[in-house]
Amino acid sequence: MSQPVYKVVVVGMGKRGMHHATTFHANPRFEVVGICDIDTARLQSAAAQLGNPVTSTDAAELLAKTKPDLFCLTTMPNIRYSMIKLAVEAGVKLVAYEKPMALSLREARQIMELVRQAGVKTVVSHQHRYGAHYQKVKEIIASGAIGRVHTVYGHATGWMLHMMTHLIDYMRWYNDNAEAEWVMAQASGRGKLTDNHPSPDYIAGVIHFANGVRGIVECGAGAPDVPEVDYWWRKARIGAQGTEGFAEVLTGGGWRAVTKNGSMQGPGTMDYNLDMPPYIEDMARWLDDDSAVHPCNGEDAYKGFEIMMAMVRSVVERGQVALPLPDGPPEIEELAKVLPDKPVLLSMPENRKEYPA
Numbered sequence: 001m002s003q004p005v006y007k008v009v010v011v012g013m014g015k016r017g018m019h020h021a022t023t024f025h026a027n028p029r030f031e032v033v034g035i036c037d038i039d040t041a042r043l044q045s046a047a048a049q050l051g052n053p054v055t056s057t058d059a060a061e062l063l064a065k066t067k068p069d070l071f072c073l074t075t076m077p078n079i080r081y082s083m084i085k086l087a088v089e090a091g092v093k094l095v096a097y098e099k100p101m102a103l104s105l106r107e108a109r110q111i112m113e114l115v116r117q118a119g120v121k122t123v124v125s126h127q128h129r130y131g132a133h134y135q136k137v138k139e140i141i142a143s144g145a146i147g148r149v150h151t152v153y154g155h156a157t158g159w160m161l162h163m164m165t166h167l168i169d170y171m172r173w174y175n176d177n178a179e180a181e182w183v184m185a186q187a188s189g190r191g192k193l194t195d196n197h198p199s200p201d202y203i204a205g206v207i208h209f210a211n212g213v214r215g216i217v218e219c220g221a222g223a224p225d226v227p228e229v230d231y232w233w234r235k236a237r238i239g240a241q242g243t244e245g246f247a248e249v250l251t252g253g254g255w256r257a258v259t260k261n262g263s264m265q266g267p268g269t270m271d272y273n274l275d276m277p278p279y280i281e282d283m284a285r286w287l288d289d290d291s292a293v294h295p296c297n298g299e300d301a302y303k304g305f306e307i308m309m310a311m312v313r314s315v316v317e318r319g320q321v322a323l324p325l326p327d328g329p330p331e332i333e334e335l336a337k338v339l340p341d342k343p344v345l346l347s348m349p350e351n352r353k354e355y356p357a
Contacts, residue, residue, distance in 0.1 A: 003288070004029075004287075005028070005029060005030065005031050006029060006030050006068075006069040006070050006093075006283075006284060006287055007031050007033045007066065007067070007068040007069050007070070008024045008030050008031065008033065008069070008070045008071075008072060009033060009034040009035070009059075009062055009063060009066055009068040009070070009071050010024070010032060010034075010035050010036070010072040011036040011037070011071070011072065011073050011074065011075060011083060012036070012037060012073065012074035012075040013035055013036075013037040013043055013046040014037075014042075014074065016125070017035075017037070017046075018046060018049075019276055020072050020074055020096070020276070020280070021035060021046065023277055023279075023280045024072070024280055025049075025051060026277070027281060027284070029281070029284040030280070032050050032053045033053050033054060033066040033068055034053050034054040034055070034056065034062045034063075034066040034068065035047060035050060035053055035054075035062075036055070036057065036058070037057065040057065043055050043057070053066075059083060059086055060086050063086060063087065063092075064090065067090070067091070068090075068092055069092060069093045069287065070092060070093065070095075070283065070287070071083075071084075071087035071094070071096070072095075072096045072097070073087075073095065073096070073097040073098065074097070074098050075098075076196050077098070077100055077101075077102065077103050077161065077196075078103060080097065080102050080103075080111060081102065081107050081111055083097075084097065084111055084114065084122075085114060087120075088114055088115060093121065093287055094123065094283060094286070095115065095121070095122050096122070096124075096283060097123075097125070098124070098125045099124050099125050099165045099166065099301065100165050100197070100308075101124050101298070101301055101302065101305050102305065103161075103198070103330070103332060104331055104332065104333075105305070105306060105309040105331060106327060106329075106330065108302055108305050108306070108309075109327070111298075112298065112299075112302050115298065121286055121287070121297070121298075122297065122298030122299075122301075123283060123286075123296050123298065124296055124298055125296065126165065126166055126169040126296045126301065126304075127275045127276060127279040127296060128166060128170065128251060128270060128275060129169070129295060129296070130274070130275040130279050131249075131251075131268055131269075131271070131274070132268050133254050133255040133266065133267065133268025133269070134170065134238075136249075136255050136266060137174065137238075137240075137248060137249045137257070138174060140259065141174050141240050141242075141247055145244070145245065145247075145257070145260060145261060146240065146241070146243075146244055146245040146246055146247055146257070146259050146260075147242040147243030147244030147245065147260065148242055148243045149213055149240045149241070150212075150214065151213065151215070151216065151240065151241040152172075152174050152175045152213060152214075152215050152216075152238075152239070152241075153171065153215065153216040153217065153238070153239060153240075153241070154167030154170060154171045154215075154216075154217050154236065154239075155167070155217065155218040155219065155223045155224050155236065155237055156218075156223060156235060156236035156251075157220070157221065157223050157226075157232050157235045157236075158219070158220070158232060158233060158236075159197065159199040159201065159219065159221075160192075160197075160203050160219045160220060160308070161195075161198060161199045162197050162199070164217065164219045164311075165301065165304050165305055165308055166236070167217055167219065167236065168215075168217065168304040168307050168308060169300070169301065170249075171215050171217065171238060172300070172303065174238070174240045175209055175211070175213050175215070175240070176211070177303075178210050179209065179210045179303070179323075180207050180209055180210070180215075180307050180310075180323050181208050181209065181210050181322065181323060182207075182208050182310075182320050182322045182323060183206065183208070183307060183310045183314055183320070183321055184205055184206050184314050184319070184320050184321070185203060185205025185311035185314040185315050186204060186205065186314075186315060187200035187202060187204075187312075187335065187339065188200060188201060188202050188222070188339070188342065189201020189221065189222075189339070190336070190339050192220070193335075193336050198332050198336075199219075200220065200315070200339060201220050201222070202219070202221050202222035202223065203218070203219050203220055203311060203312075204217065204218040204219070204222070205311045207307060207311075217311075226250055226252075228250060228253040229250055229251070229253045230252065231252060233251075233252075233270075234250075234251045234252025234253070234269065234270050235251070236250070237249070237251075244259065245257065245258040245259040245260060246258055249268070251269070252270055254266055254267045254268045254269070255268055279296065282294045282295065282296075306323060306324065307323065310323055310325050312331040312332065312334075312335050313325065313334075316331070316334045316335055316337075316338050
């Protein structure tokens with residue numbers, strides 16, 4: 001019996017949009033029926049690489065013309081809700097979109113309420129978990145080789161709205177997706193508040209999980225370096241410490257562990273050519289079968305986003321913040337009101353200014 005082929009529209013034909021679109025195009029379970037971008041030259045260049053699908057600078061018009069099953073959104077985060085609303089109204093079955101899922105908890109909740117009511121599946125791009133080195137660390141932790149896990153941790157030199165939901169998603173994964181009960185955090189530096197992913201220059205804090213495990217997370221110019229890795233976007237370390245050892249992954253530098261069986265290490269790096277195909281394939285599986293929930297599903301992404309926004313609220317309120325969070329004003333706007341002008345002690349190197357290739 002032949003498997004269904006799902007029609008896809010991709011909006012935003014920059015680097016990440018092309019990563020998604022070319023992977024959909026290469027998978028026989030999908031047909032890229034339309035692409036959208038406000039840059040017509042970029043749009044035409046992309047179309048030539050994707051079998052010449054329908055093109056448009058208007059997402060609503062494109063959705064009406066093509067009636068896709070899957071809507072993939074890879075634009076800047078300031079238009080998440082409006083784009084997802086268009087897709088839901090057009091009757092799509094699944095929306096796949098980039099992190100962060102929103103710019104405030106209020107908007108993230110609006111997105112989740114919208115898709116839940118419509119019965120639309122969502123997937124958020126935390127695709128690094130498909131890396132073999134990430135999965136090896138999960139295997140070691142799950143095997144019990146490091147004993148009882150008491151701490152999970154993650155840090156990256158990139159700024160918060162680029163990197164922190166990645167870190168928290170993988171920390172939660174290494175901690176069996178335990179619920180967070182409270183957080184405390186501190187932040188400094190106003191330089192990145194004007195970025196298209198507005199963030200403090202540095203933020204750090206602790207997360208207390210319901211199973212007793214403590215999470216430690218740092219993001220930005222004050223975070224520890226990962227000298228084993230050459231490029232800032234890959235300078236992330238995520239892992240777990242247990243009663244009998246530790247296991248950790250470096251996004252651009254493999255994995256390593258010390259367990260009750262001795263020390264070990266292995267290769268691995270962030271590689272879209274390896275990570276994107278299974279990430280995309282799992283979307284087809286979930287569309288085929290409601291029980292085959294995507295590992296990067298929106299419900300889990302929302303929990304990680306809520307933890308991040310709770311940390312921002314902790315900075316604003318100067319204390320411990322319980323989860324789940326009550327509704328409140330936009331967190332980044334409130335943060336901008338309280339962050340002092342004092343610069344972060346470790347300055348942002350010039351090579352951290354551009355999004356990775």
